Amino acid sequence: MLTQADNEIVTRTGPGTPMGELFRRFWQPVLLSSDLPDNDGDPQRIKVLGENLVAYRDTNGDVGVMNFYCPHRRAGMFFGRNEECGLRCVYHGWKFDKDGNCTDMPSEPAESNFKGKVKITAYPAKEAGTVVWIYMGPKELQPELPQFEWCTVPEGHVVVTRWLQQSNYLQAMEGEIDTSHVSFNHRWFDLDPAPATIAILNRMAGDGSPRLTVRENDSGFIYGSRRDYDNQYYWRCTQLMVPMYSLIPGNQWPRGGRGWVPVDDETNMVFQYASNPDRPLTEEEIHLRKTQSPQNLHKVKHTLSDGYVIDTWIPERTPQNDYNIDREMQRTTNYVGIPSTREQDMAMTDSMGAIADRTKEHLGTSDTAIIAGRQLLLKLARDLQEGQEPYAAQHPEVFAVRAINIVDPEPDFDNLLKKHGDMGKVNA
Numbered sequence: 001m002l003t004q005a006d007n008e009i010v011t012r013t014g015p016g017t018p019m020g021e022l023f024r025r026f027w028q029p030v031l032l033s034s035d036l037p038d039n040d041g042d043p044q045r046i047k048v049l050g051e052n053l054v055a056y057r058d059t060n061g062d063v064g065v066m067n068f069y070c071p072h073r074r075a076g077m078f079f080g081r082n083e084e085c086g087l088r089c090v091y092h093g094w095k096f097d098k099d100g101n102c103t104d105m106p107s108e109p110a111e112s113n114f115k116g117k118v119k120i121t122a123y124p125a126k127e128a129g130t131v132v133w134i135y136m137g138p139k140e141l142q143p144e145l146p147q148f149e150w151c152t153v154p155e156g157h158v159v160v161t162r163w164l165q166q167s168n169y170l171q172a173m174e175g176e177i178d179t180s181h182v183s184f185n186h187r188w189f190d191l192d193p194a195p196a197t198i199a200i201l202n203r204m205a206g207d208g209s210p211r212l213t214v215r216e217n218d219s220g221f222i223y224g225s226r227r228d229y230d231n232q233y234y235w236r237c238t239q240l241m242v243p244m245y246s247l248i249p250g251n252q253w254p255r256g257g258r259g260w261v262p263v264d265d266e267t268n269m270v271f272q273y274a275s276n277p278d279r280p281l282t283e284e285e286i287h288l289r290k291t292q293s294p295q296n297l298h299k300v301k302h303t304l305s306d307g308y309v310i311d312t313w314i315p316e317r318t319p320q321n322d323y324n325i326d327r328e329m330q331r332t333t334n335y336v337g338i339p340s341t342r343e344q345d346m347a348m349t350d351s352m353g354a355i356a357d358r359t360k361e362h363l364g365t366s367d368t369a370i371i372a373g374r375q376l377l378l379k380l381a382r383d384l385q386e387g388q389e390p391y392a393a394q395h396p397e398v399f400a401v402r403a404i405n406i407v408d409p410e411p412d413f414d415n416l417l418k419k420h421g422d423m424g425k426v427n428a
């Protein structure tokens, strides 16, 4: 559990909050590059860390991300004309470039110098790993992009999907470092023959109380979960990278994890990435990841609780339709009655309420990594309040790590890391 005060600190990421400040030291993924397919194409509304923004691809193909509200009289820049390397407000014609400069102000006399005095808040944007990233922190601290493996593989080796989830980022992200739920929440009954992915889940179901060990590293921590398996141990070693990225163990490529970007304090945007360093992904591998988990992602306009509308992706199964839970399936086929893994997770983390009340939890030994994750984020946020910058933000190379998935007789995590630690690094 957490105190109410700590729960507030760790979940609130709006401007000026301690966790919001920490997040703003890191680049944030905000869109798929394919959400902005054309130069001078349609702008997209997004919300990131509680800030209402508009993204567009300009005449040169560069991405601009600016405040939603025109600094003249606050009309929505989303409705603007995307033309000649800038977005022009269609109320009185003021135009802004991707750096936030006002490049035209036709409603003022030609001799006026007012244009030089007005700017719109704009954030630096870059593209990597088929994703648009923005940096919302202090200019002088702007780092290079993090060197996640999925961002550095050649073109065609990575697939990323994004979708909106209806909860605070933290409880969604905590599902990634909660290995014990996999033995239950993702369990299937008596599938014969079991597909490869389900065989792994069933291997985990064989030992529902894994032993967890957490070891901090430069990007966050790696934790080992040890399950009894076949007179040896099945070790799943997950990477948590600050502030909110995971790498999930898997025994074959493509593999990856997820990042949970706060939209506001009650919703988050998931970026799910999978890559293969050795070869391009096949059509089938890409199709599978775009359609199966979650199922039937589609583009919508979504109204947030404050009335702001964003252009986003959502799955077919949502809290509004109870994720189409099938009680007969629950009795006969799988533990939850929902047929895809992502939605099984979502039903649990969304149902905790917009911001989980962590003062009322009862955490056990299987929650060791969750406790460590919260403490790490709280410490980094507090350190930053006292002037200590987060190391990982300024060291993009620390993100070049991998999860480890292995069956081994070694019972001790530190010894396992000595033996197989190289598997946790991206090969140079």
Ligand code: FES
Binding pocket: 070, 071, 072, 073, 074, 075, 089, 090, 091, 092, 093, 094
């Ligand atoms: S409100 Fe945008 S130009 Fe007037």
Ligand SMILES: [Fe+2]
Binding pocket: 175, 181, 182, 185, 186, 341, 345
């Ligand atoms: Fe899960």
